[in-house]
Amino acid sequence: MTLLARYVAIASLGLGTAYSQSNAFLYEGARLIIGDDTPVIASGAFVVQNGRITGVGLKGSVQAPSGATRIDLTGKTVMPTMNNVHMHVGYEGYTSWSVENHTPENVLDHLEREAFYGVGAAMTMGDQPAEFAIKFQQDQLAGKFPPSARFFFAAGLAPPGGGPDSLLITGTTPLHAIYEVSTGEEARAAVRKIAAMKINQVKFWVDNRDNTRGSRKKMPPDVYTPLIEEAHKHGMLVHAHATNLQDQKGVVKAGVDVLVHTVANEKIDDELVALLKEKKPYWAPVMGLGDVAEICEDNNQFVEQVLPATVIADVKAGKTWLPSNPCSAPPNIQRDENLKSNFGRMVAAGARVVLSTDAGVSAKYSFGFAEHHEIGMYVKYGMSPAEVIVVSTSRPTEVLRIKDTGTLAKGKRADFIVLNANPLDDIRNTRKIDSVYLNGVKLDREALQAKFKKASVTGTR
Ligand SMILES: [Zn+2]
Missing domain, CATH: 2.30.40.10 (Urease, subunit C, domain 1)
Structure with missing residues (x-):
């Protein structure tokens, strides 16, 4: 149709x-x-x-x-229905991943996939041109689209050439989706621009992606501290992508509202625990993308029911846009141990988990089924199913700032x-x-x- x-x-x-x-x-x-x-x-x-x-x-x-x-x-x-505070819409095409896929129809398709799996609202994280996101949100609110997950958007900030990983950046760069800032003053000016558009969420990337080929610039504290300060002046929530221990400490200390990612390469220390106890940020763990994908299992109907057979075959054969074959990667036991330990300690310290997936950067972990995998990890790492339902339904509405669902x-x-x-x-x-x-x-x-x-x-x- x-x-x-x-x-x-x-x-x-x-x-x-x-x-x-x-x-x-x-x-x-x-x-x-x-x-x-x-x-x-x-x-x-x-x-x-x-x-x-x-x-x-x-x-x-x-x-x-x-x-x-x-x-x-x-x-x-x-x-x-569940609510997701961290995903990436628009670029995924299942038989491709590309900026050419980035259309309102494709964003709608992704939100329909979220809804199919029981997700009522989902926020895309710093990856859309603001004007596009605002227009899409207005059209959806006006009832122009079929039922789908409600669309939310955070504007993204990063150092010039930095920010999103090697795949996502191939989409965000041609669309000029990221506000590039090198100094505290530039960060404040960008935040004021974003606030003037009535966008109430911002995300910044702090690390240099040294886990990907070719390292990028980091965002230092003397840029992100004024960024956070300015955003708070305008009543915005600030999300920080930080994957290593040092950076997580830095952004929590600086007062970030939503800490994004989980330290996976080592166990966290008492200093981060103390900071979490003091600040109690929301926390988007986004752990599942690094797991061995369920799509690699034989006949996983829950995942396969929404994907063309060609896509399933391509992912299993390693013929994807990923740097390595997700189905031939052995389970990473050390990572799993670190995540388990860090997840438990962070929750105990008062980090407020909110459902988050990073879906949209890989067909192996995509819209809707990723949420169910992610909440399975929360249980695997020690959270009760009752608590998991709270962190995936009502609590994310506090971050999305919607009072009418959850x-x-x-x-x-x-x-x-x-x-x-x-x-x-x-x-x-x-x-x-x-x-x-x-x-x-x-x-x-x-x-x-x-x-x-x-x-x-x-x-x-
Ligand atoms: Zn992300």
């Missing part, structure tokens, strides 16, 4: 227009995982009207308007996932998706899947 035809199809569903009273729904009998510290309701009910939750409680205790459609969810589990509560948007099994028993049960609802509307997951399975955009590999 063309984009225009889809707009028409969506208009006929009545999206963006007021629902009548008869468009009330009573969902009954499911286990309800609320998404914050509220206890689970073993047999619950909730009412949805005009895309909002208007009542939640025990089955039998929730008043529904007369004429409400009753939907029996006995045996199911309902949780809020829990199953009266007044919230009806953004929820219906599951065939209980993720509190086993976090992998978040994968047993029966259906996904965004703003009260059930996604047509079959139609989406059929679309995804076809090779999408074309471009150069």
Whole structure:
């Protein structure tokens, strides 16, 4: 279907227009995982009207308007949709990765993939030209697109020629997506420019990417300290990409709001722990991209259901745009040990984990299925499934600064996932998706899947 035809199809569903009273729904009998510290309701009910939750409680205790459609969810589990504070939209084409793929249609495709897997909102991190991102967000808000994850955006800052890794930079450079700054004054000026566009999130890259070929310039503290200060003056949240211990200490000390990445090459020390205890930043661990990919497993249907067979074969054969074959890399036991130790210590110190994936830089770890892998890692490294659901549903809304989603509560948007099994028993049960609802509307997951399975955009590999 063309984009225009889809707009028409969506208009006929009545999206963006007021629902009548008869468009009330009573969902009954499911286990309800609320998404914050509220206890689970073993047999619950909730009412949805005009895309909002208007009542939640025990089955039998929730008043529904007369004429409400009753939907029996006995045996199911309902949780809020997940929210992701760190991914990269636009460039991934599945048969290619390229700046030529970067179109509104492709950004929408990525957000539809997020929604397919139960993600309600996702933020792309410092990789889009601001004007493009603002326009896309406005169009989505105006109801011009089919249902998909809500789009959020942080503007990116880096030293000239620095910042994104060797792949992402091939997309961001021709689009002039990054604000390049060499001094504190330049950083302040760029932040003021970004603030004037009413963008309330910024990201900066601190390290020199010395893990990739050809090292880039670092952003020193005398640039990022004024950057953070200026951003805070304008009420913005600041995310810092920092992958080594020294840099993590530096940015936490300087008052960054969201620390991005986990130190993987060594165990963190008491000094970082003390800083985390003092500052309690949000923390986007983004650990899964470095794992052996699930796509390398034989017949992993959860991943394969959204990818063309050619893409799966190419990734498995190592014929991708990655520097090495992700399927022939042996598991990195030392990295895994470091992550486990660091994850536990950082959480105990008070770093506030928020769901984050880095999806969008590799087909092996892409939109939607990456979230489920990532939350599996949180459990593997010691977090309880109940806590994992909080850090992937309600807590990211604090970073995204949206109050209307993230829990199953009266007044919230009806953004929820219906599951065939209980993720509190086993976090992998978040994968047993029966259906996904965004703003009260059930996604047509079959139609989406059929679309995804076809090779999408074309471009150069
Ligand atoms: Zn990233």
